[in-house]
Amino acid sequence: MDYANILVSADLGEAALDRMRLAAGLARRFAATLTGAAAHPVPSPILVRDVYDAVAQEERNTAQIQAILEQAQALFRRAGTEGIGTDWRAGFADAVTHVIETARAADLVVLSRRGPGDADPGPLGVPPGPVLMEAGRPVLVVPPGLASLTGSRIVIAWRDGPAARRAVSAALPFLRAADRVHVATVGADARPDGADDVAGHLARHGAHVAVHHLQTEEDAGSEILRFALRQDADLIVTGAYGHSRLREWMFGGVTRDLLERSPRCCLMSH
Numbered sequence: 001m002d003y004a005n006i007l008v009s010a011d012l013g014e015a016a017l018d019r020m021r022l023a024a025g026l027a028r029r030f031a032a033t034l035t036g037a038a039a040h041p042v043p044s045p046i047l048v049r050d051v052y053d054a055v056a057q058e059e060r061n062t063a064q065i066q067a068i069l070e071q072a073q074a075l076f077r078r079a080g081t082e083g084i085g086t087d088w089r090a091g092f093a094d095a096v097t098h099v100i101e102t103a104r105a106a107d108l109v110v111l112s113r114r115g116p117g118d119a120d121p122g123p124l125g126v127p128p129g130p131v132l133m134e135a136g137r138p139v140l141v142v143p144p145g146l147a148s149l150t151g152s153r154i155v156i157a158w159r160d161g162p163a164a165r166r167a168v169s170a171a172l173p174f175l176r177a178a179d180r181v182h183v184a185t186v187g188a189d190a191r192p193d194g195a196d197d198v199a200g201h202l203a204r205h206g207a208h209v210a211v212h213h214l215q216t217e218e219d220a221g222s223e224i225l226r227f228a229l230r231q232d233a234d235l236i237v238t239g240a241y242g243h244s245r246l247r248e249w250m251f252g253g254v255t256r257d258l259l260e261r262s263p264r265c266c267l268m269s270h
Helices: 016-029 051-077 095-105 128-134 162-170 172-177 192-204 220-230 253-261
Strands: 005-009 033-039 086-091 108-112 139-142 153-157 180-186 209-214 235-239 242-245 248-251 265-269
Touching: 005 016, 005 095, 016 033, 016 051, 016 108, 016 139, 033 051, 033 095, 051 086, 086 095, 095 108, 095 128, 108 128, 128 139, 128 253, 128 265, 153 162, 153 172, 153 220, 162 172, 162 235, 162 265, 172 235, 180 192, 180 220, 192 209, 209 220, 220 235, 220 253, 235 253, 253 265
Parallel strands: 005 033, 005 108, 033 086, 108 139, 153 180, 153 235, 180 209, 235 265
Antiparallel strands: 139 265, 242 248
């Protein structure tokens, strides 16, 4: 597959400009359109005196939200979008819902990491978890402070199943061009034959690939992160695992660790 349209969430948080610059660089590299998306619902009028007051409040609230969305659009235009095709999708809606709906016409969604110590992105911010689990599209989760991604050395955290298979397929444009790809399984119960099969499949696509079977007495997420740092990888590819409880997504240990604290970009698929 190739990336024809890359979707990036636009907000006014500290990480927003770097994230959008990274997405713009990928759009330029893959000759893709870059679509920026931002949304916020219009607050309902409160303590209205009459219908005229309600209309006036509605107009003021709409103008305030429109001004915030225009600020996000201006930041998007500053993100190195010269020379690439762009599209802008703004809406008076919930920010997460808007990105999920806009993702139906995207090949890759670029969002910021949202860990416990990460800066608040503000009212337009979109956490990666719900989009990852509901959009049906691969999500590239970007840690703060990164404004570019080469993907020269890639670690695939392999656990055989539909999510991991989809993630590998979604990452093929990166994997084919990487200097080195490491397919890593973790734990005594990992199936090495599955990793070997994936490595052979990627080699047929032209990837320079090696297989690693990691043993650890600690949690698998920490071991994957340590391995990626040892290999000087700048991209981790993995399936995402979780389930919904009372409309909140609960993630498996490795997925949660990568979503919240990976210092490297993570391309994930549910």
